[in-house]
Amino acid sequence: MPPPTSRSVEAIARTAVLATTIRRKNIKKGLTFTVMIVGASGLGKSTFVNTLCESPVFPKKDYSNPEKAAIERTVAITPVTVDMEEDGIKLSLTIVDTPGFGDNINNEGNFLDILAYIERQYDDILAEESRIKRNPKFQDNRVHALLYFITPTGHSLREIDIEFMRRLGRRVNVIPVIAKADSMRPQELAAFKKKVMEDIAYYKIPIYNFPYDEEEDDDETIEENNELRALLPFSIVGSEEEVVLNGRRVRCRQYPWGVVEVDNSRHCDFSKLRYMLLSSHLQDLKEITHDFLYEQYRTEKLSREGDVDPDELADEEARTEAQYAKRQMEIAAAEAARGSMDQ
Numbered sequence: 001m002p003p004p005t006s007r008s009v010e011a012i013a014r015t016a017v018l019a020t021t022i023r024r025k026n027i028k029k030g031l032t033f034t035v036m037i038v039g040a041s042g043l044g045k046s047t048f049v050n051t052l053c054e055s056p057v058f059p060k061k062d063y064s065n066p067e068k069a070a071i072e073r074t075v076a077i078t079p080v081t082v083d084m085e086e087d088g089i090k091l092s093l094t095i096v097d098t099p100g101f102g103d104n105i106n107n108e109g110n111f112l113d114i115l116a117y118i119e120r121q122y123d124d125i126l127a128e129e130s131r132i133k134r135n136p137k138f139q140d141n142r143v144h145a146l147l148y149f150i151t152p153t154g155h156s157l158r159e160i161d162i163e164f165m166r167r168l169g170r171r172v173n174v175i176p177v178i179a180k181a182d183s184m185r186p187q188e189l190a191a192f193k194k195k196v197m198e199d200i201a202y203y204k205i206p207i208y209n210f211p212y213d214e215e216e217d218d219d220e221t222i223e224e225n226n227e228l229r230a231l232l233p234f235s236i237v238g239s240e241e242e243v244v245l246n247g248r249r250v251r252c253r254q255y256p257w258g259v260v261e262v263d264n265s266r267h268c269d270f271s272k273l274r275y276m277l278l279s280s281h282l283q284d285l286k287e288i289t290h291d292f293l294y295e296q297y298r299t300e301k302l303s304r305e306g307d308v309d310p311d312e313l314a315d316e317e318a319r320t321e322a323q324y325a326k327r328q329m330e331i332a333a334a335e336a337a338r339g340s341m342d343q
């Protein structure tokens with residue numbers, strides 16, 4: 001590489017000053033971030049959200065009455081925004097809870113609805129970008145990370161997990177997590193984590209694996225990313241219950257044999273996941289969403305040609321894509337019709 005000229009050094013310095021100014025402005029204004037929660041029914045997704053936000057974002061369900069519990073289940077894709085403060089920076093966190101799947105023989109509907117939600121946010125940006133006069137109040141609702149809850153079976157990944165993560169990973173940063181990790185012994189958990197990562201590699205599932213650039217990133221970043229990568233899939237325990245242990249208030253799940261602490265990194269990875277998600281890797285997740293995942297969607301969408309009859313396609317993946325495109329057009333048409341009725 002040729003040595004930098006004084007002009008290029010000046011340009012680099014100017015860019016650095018500009019970046020710092022933008023960062024300072026953002027810090028003052030606060031950050032926005034969106035996380036989607038996906039997984040089978042009853043895996044503790046709502047409890048996790050309440051634990052993450054340290055507030056009852058979703059009401060606690062009454063599982064003592066099976067009929068009531070069935071009614072209280074999450075049945076629609078529900079975005080909720082919570083204002084928080086992380087490391088002195090204001091954070092407007094949007095959590096998108098999704099209905100738990102696994103009860104139906106065919107889960108394709110759940111999958112298509114989740115994918116449609118993610119892509120609709122991309123379409124909104126695409127439409128906004130092509131406007132001559134931008135809407136200053138436009139809200140970017142793109143999903144920056146998707147936490148995929150894996151059932152703590154101890155066996156290999158289930159077919160539905162492989163399919164869901166493989167297909168969603170093309171559109172969003174998928175972070176796999178092991179739900180209800182307190183239901184496994186430490187050795188079992190370690191073996192299960194290894195098995196899950198072997199499956200992820202074998203089936204070429206695109207997940208967010210803390211990418212870094214050996215040439216550009218500093219040693220500290222590389223080391224931190226390697227440490228986080230080694231924790232994948234994050235083991236999590238959720239609880240809204242607090243007890244006093246040795247004079248400290250801790251969030252935990254209590255058992256006759258002892259207590260599993262949510263925030264103790266020897267018990268589970270909750271605190272490390274929370275920190276990377278809402279602090280250390282928040283910006284990276286946003287950048288990958290914008291520079292890579294959205295960009296890829298945009299290119300595909302703009303180069304897609306003509307109308308396709310989904311049922312005539314032999315290839316399963318193409319058929320699903322086309323069915324999805326058709327569904328999205330139906331949703332858009334329904335929304336347009338609703339809009340014209342409102343006027």
Ligand SMILES: Nc1nc2c(ncn2[C@@H]2O[C@H](COP(=O)(O)OP(=O)(O)OP(=O)(O)O)[C@@H](O)[C@H]2O)c(=O)[nH]1
Binds near residue numbers: 073
């Ligand atoms: N053992 C254990 N139980 C948990 C954990 N997190 C939640 N639970 C329990 O699991 C049950 C289901 O929790 P929810 O948070 O309602 O599950 P969900 O995934 O939101 O359920 P759906 O809305 O049906 O998809 C409740 O009884 C929770 O107390 C956990 O980390 N470990």
